Amino acid sequence: MTTATRIDWTREHCRLLRAIRDEFARTRPFEGKTIGTGIHIEAKTVALLTTLRAGGAQVVATGNLNSTQPAAVGALWAEGVTVIGEPTKDQDEHREYQRQVLAARPDLILDNGGDLFAQYLDDPYPGLLGGTEETTSGRMRLAPLRDRLNLPVLVINDSPIKQFAENERAVGQSTLESFLRMTNRATTGERVTVFGYGACGRGVADNFRGAHAKVTVVEADPVTRLRAHLDGFETPSRDKAIAGANLIITVTGARDVLTAADLPLLRDGVILANAGHFPFEIEAAGLLEAAGAVQEYEDDLATLELADGRRIHLLARGHMFNLAGPRALGNSIESMDLGFALQTRCLAAVATGRVDAASCVVPVPADIDAAVANAYLDDRY
Template sequence: MTATRIDWTREHCRLLHRIREEFARTRPFEGRTIGTGIHIEAKTVALLTTLRAGGAAVVATGNLNSTQPEAVEALRAEGVTVIGEPTKDEHEHRGYQRQLLATRPDLILDNGGDLFAQYLDDPYPGLLGGTEETTSGRMRLAPLRDKLNRPILVINDSPIKQFAENQHAVGQSTLESLLRLTNRATNGLRVTVFGYGACGRGVADNFRGAHAKVSVVEVDPVTRLRAHLDGFDTPSRDQAVATADVIITVTGARDLITADDLPLLRDGVILANAGHFPVEIDADGLLAAADAVREYQDDLATLELADGRRIHLVARGHMVNLAGPRALGNSIESMDLGFALQARCLEAVALGQVDAASSVVPVPAAIDAQVANAYLADRYQ
């Protein structure tokens, strides 16, 4: 029998494997329902089946343009309820999330703040709290702390998540995905990276390592100085756009590249987004402004302008490292670390080890230390 990529991934999620064995004994989620709105791909299968082993009834829905059918099939085969199908339609996506919340989960594993924000539109008794995966979700939920009034631990605020996944893994997977989708060489290309947070640093570092000439656009002057001292060019925003062969956005902000930028863009420039939400590149506005559009497989499109220039758009502004039918996302090891944090944080909430004072706050230091020690012990045993 031929094993699948999901089998390969689960075999190499070594932290989750050990937690799953422990949870099968301790059953921290017995009688609880966990609702999740997270990218459904191979590593997610390892996480959600770990929660299932801990006694949870797991109800899951995906994110925009990242749900992989084989992962859905694997989850359903192990008793996870998956709501919805792969979609790029935001209205349809919101409908799936409402269906999930209608099951009234006891714990929520959120990704972008969507589920917790919608919970406040129609609150129900019994929600214990949960986790939020992203910085963009934390920014969205932080002003709602008083209304949420439940323990919500922000995985992305863990230092482990910042350096292991955001800096190293997002940078690697963005480079890998762009190479795989376009099959274009990076050597000597002028690459402009919007944003120099942990993810932006990783993207910039990886493209520099692939022999590209990298510029950084960053609105915060101190962070821009950091990029400069790290050896990257930091020109004005318009100069960075006008000279780029590749533009990658990774900020969480809206409308970084719009149709207003078309006069600046070079012929043949590639536009890609590595941020969580598909709002950083205004794909609809750019497509509407094109004289013609040529669609390719693997989520690539070429916008042909009236003056003959061509603008290449990857995944219509959705996450480049989860775009296309062969997307792999971030590395197994980085997601194993991040998902181990998820499992331990949900365990802490379920067992009442954190209270409402921990509403939209970073992962407790004790959990960070527990996960770090487990990872290193596994490597040096």
């Protein structure tokens, strides 16, 4: 009897990508083209990138900060995907790996956070057809650059499927699951403050409430804050929400949501965790510098000991803790299968000229949303 891997398990349960891979092996929409990507490299990504390979693409990939999984890298190399760089937490190394992806002059870019498209504009080359952007953070970054890009760029995160299936459902589930796996701490009766009430924040708040935590929401936008209130969450002032929390989770996409300036507000024993894409929502460097001593644990846990005796616990050094670290598995297979099906269909639309520069930093076309939704449901009933 042979032992299969988690990557094998993941591929088996990516039903949509399996079907698309078979289709692309026949239709070859990416024949003769190179796709460059800087996306989290983990088991689900293997299913995505090898589907693009089946469609005829040469794929040149690098990972994101602190989320590259060596087993996934090995699986990609074995199927002809070029993977640039090692797992890293260093921003400069990360940028250099991205520069090397762009040095391959890809015809299509599959971006995650807007990094590759932004670097492309610094040193543009002929022949780029366009591509996709995975995240809201990336869309916010690229939207002001539409006139300079002047290429079709389809934003996966603006698909309603991505919003409710992955952001609201799966991010909340994986955040709760990762907290339990990393800390082995209870949620019942704990006071949890969630920063941000977009789709991801709603999912996090709902999942922790479902796990019997007392959840408070901090949201800068007054209308969205009202929504959180009407959804049954406490929405006090920022300072009150920080001071009352046993666990604080940031999921905003903004910079410096929690900084060393907030240390006087934090209660002894509070746990700080970031579930947002970029590792700058929690100013980890400033918090670590302000600590009198730091106790490091395995599994990317750290305890900051302050001069007054308080202890502050930090998960994954402020990186996205539901995907970073040795115990993180990321979002559910089904949710990523849906999102990555959108990715493959959108990249094929760009590659074959079905969309043009008028579709620059815009949501997934409605017909692609409908096709992916039908494909998922047709196999269920």
